[in-house]
Amino acid sequence: MESLAIETTSSDLNDPLKADFRNFLYLVWKHLGLPDPTSIQYDIAYTLQHGEQRIIIEAFRGVGKSWITSAFVLWLLYCDPQLKILVVSASKSRSDDFSTFTKRLIYEMPILNHLKAREGQRDSNIAFDVGPAAAAHAPSVKSVGITGQMAGSRADVVVADDIEVPNNSLTQAQRDKLANSVKEFDAILTPKTTSRIIFLGTPQTEMSLYNQLEERGYRLYVWPARYPSQSAIEKYGRRLAPFILNNVARSPDLMTAFEGRGAPTEPLRFPDMDLLAREASYGRSGFAMQFMLDTSTSDADRYPLKLADLIVMGGIGSDLAPVSLSWASGGEQIRSDLPVVGLQGDRLHRPIFISKDFIEYQGTVLAVDPAGRGGDELAFAVVSMLNGWLYLRECRGLRGGYSDENLEYLARAAKRYGANTILxxxxxxxxxxxxxxxxxxxxxxxxxxxxxxxxxxxxxRIIDTLEPVMNQHKLVVDEGLIKRDYENYNSYGQDQYHKYQLFYQMTRITRDRGSLPKDDRLDVLAMAVAYWVEYMGKDQETAEQEHKDALFEEELDRFLEDAYGDFKTYSNRYIWNTA
Known part of the structure; x- marks a missing residue:
């Protein structure tokens, strides 16, 4: 790798702090009262200094990416006070925290005191100059949110710190918007050979922006929490940091240590037991993404439940439903007005045909999962059945365990939807x-x-229950439920709320034990669907014909009654007398 961030001189090489960012990082860590930087932290620091012009630092959560990069911004200004640096984060407050921390170190560390802003220079926490900087339109350091006002900014180095978070990357529309926003970085960058764009982050979805950036010429470096297996190393390809590959080459046992899980890459800060606890909390798929940085979805069978197999329509919250429906996946059937939290290419569809005849449901069940303590919800789902179709009318989670309020809410929900049975x-x-x-x-x-x-x-059990029903397009979902589920009325943190969403759970479950950190809502849906499965064998055309025959008989009875009075009495007498 070749350094593109600054131009070094012979005098710089005589200064060990300017010659090697790792030396500077050590001093910052000591000032902060932290232990010595770890091997991975030093390796990330080396990659920041010597990496390509467009680079992505992708490391597991908690490794210290943002702190290292704050120190890197200071090091850049220490080496060249004329540089202009723009810090961009998912939110304005997050980017402001970055620049505020950076400015505070300037005022606290003696070796950086010469960088304090002078009288007449900009000196706010969100945009400040360093003392030796010449007058310029752009401040030395400026912070902005990814959705903020970036137009008009100019920078030699753009630092994108965790711009991908769950609440801006969960749906396809959000991912497209985020991908378009980062294109602005190229317009901001000054036309110098030393100018750089640096992304730091942890992927939040299987369709992570960071994967797309590779196609735009960015170099991606990955530091997972465990040493991956040989097959996983092949899957990472050139993304895996050379530090990881070199250690494995020296000690192949790292790949199979700890009963095949792989040895921790940060054994002092994140030992095996700590990683096991985090895997239990995040679920296997979540741990694979945020700690192993594995966003692979190449195996189509890994996530068997697809939103595209559902039928979405409004009005099924009422007591009536159409006698028959038809599913289709044409462009006219795509519901682009609803949030889609599925994987890449997944869509929601409206029915292509809806019978004009509406009748009452043949039955309704309300399923409850009572494990509603701690981080779990008291989840319930309402599913009605009519002529072989299952209608998901409600599915939500209640916080507060077995409180009287929740128990009364369930009873009133059963009444509101006319449940015949509570499971x-x-x-x-x-x-x-x-x-x-x-x-x-x-x-x-x-x-x-x-x-x-x-x-x-x-x-x-969940997959075996839902997959065949969904594959046959027999599960109909109320469009209002999709909106409510996405808005997620319960107050969870921004990095947690999506885990409680039904349709996130549906599209992320695998057959691996513990694949989901939260599965309460999906579990009760499967419970309700399983109740109706035995009734699903009834042929759709037979059911529709029976309905038409019943309507015909009712109409015939009305006609004969108008013509002869009580037709049944008349008919019985006629048959008796004839006999």
């Missing part, structure tokens, strides 16, 4: 939850209840 997952509490719920049902909406117990691995 309760009994693996938890040995029937305790049903005993708590029964008094509320007795007072508000008496209906039958049924406990459900399962011994099959959860992920396999």
């Amino acid at each position: 309760v997952e009994s693996n938890f509490g040995d029937g305790m939850f049903l005993k708590l719920l029964t008094p509320f049902l007795t007072r508000i909406y008496p209906c039958s209840t049924e406990e459900v117990r399962s011994s099959i691995q959860k992920e396999k």
Whole structure:
């Protein structure tokens, strides 16, 4: 790698701080009272100094990317005070935190005191000059959010620090908007051979922006939390940091240590037990993405549940539904007005045909997963059945466990949707939850209840239940539910809320145990669908013909009654007398 950030002189080489950013990083860490930088932190620092003109630093969460890069910005100004640096983050507050931290170090570290802004220079936390800087339109350091006002800015170095977060990359529309926003960086960059664009981050989706940037000429470097297996190394390809590859070449056992999981790459800060705990919290797919930096979705069977297999329509929250429907995937059927949290290319579709005849549902179940303590939700789903189609009318999670408010809410939901049966997952509490719920049902909406117990691995059970129904396009979803699920009315943090969304869970589940950090809503949907599966064998055309025959008989009865009075009495008498 060749340094493109600054032009070094012979005098610079005599200054160990200017010659090697790692020396500077060591002093910053000591000033902050931190332990010595780790091997990976030093390697990231080396890559920042000597990396290509357009570079992506992709490392697992907690490794210290932002702190290292704050120190790198100071080092650049220490070496060349005339540089102009623009810091961009997902939000204005995040980028301001970066520049504020950087400015504070200038005022606290003696070796940087000469960089303090002088009288007449800009000196705010979001845009400041360094003392030796000549007068210029652009400040030495400026911070801005990715959706903020970047037009008109000029910079020699653009630092994009964690611009991809869940709430700006979850849907395809958001990903497209983010991809267009970063194109502005090339207009901001000054036309110098030493100008650079540096991205730092952790992928948030399987369709991460960082993967797209590779196609635009960026070099991506990856530092995972564990040493990957040989097959995984081949999948990473040239993305894997040389530091990781060199260590594996020297010690191949690193790939298979700790019962095949792979040795931690940061064993002092993130030992094996710590990583196991994080994997349990994030789920396997989440851990693979945010700690192993694996965004691969090449195996189509890995995520078997697709939003494109659903039928989406409005109005199914009422008591009536169409006698028949037809699914199609043409361009006219795509629902571009609804948020899509599926993987790349996934879409939502409206039906191509809706019967003009609407009748009442043949039955409705409300399924409840009572494991509603700690970080889990008290989740429930309402699914009705009509002529072989299943209608998902509601699915949500309640916080607060078994509170009276939640128990009353469930009882009133059963009444509102006319549930015939309430299903309760009994693996938890040995029937305790049903005993708590029964008094509320007795007072508000008496209906039958049924406990459900399962011994099959959860992920396999969910997929085996939902996949065939969805593949046959027999699951119809209320469009209002899709909007509510995306808005996620429960107050979760920005890096957590998507994990509680039903349709995020649906499109991210795999057959691996623990593949989802949260699966409550998807679990109750599968429970409700499983209840109706035995009724799904009824042939659609037969059901529709039976409905037409019933309508014909009703019309015939009305006609004969108008013509003869009580036709049944008349008919019986006629047959009796003839006999």
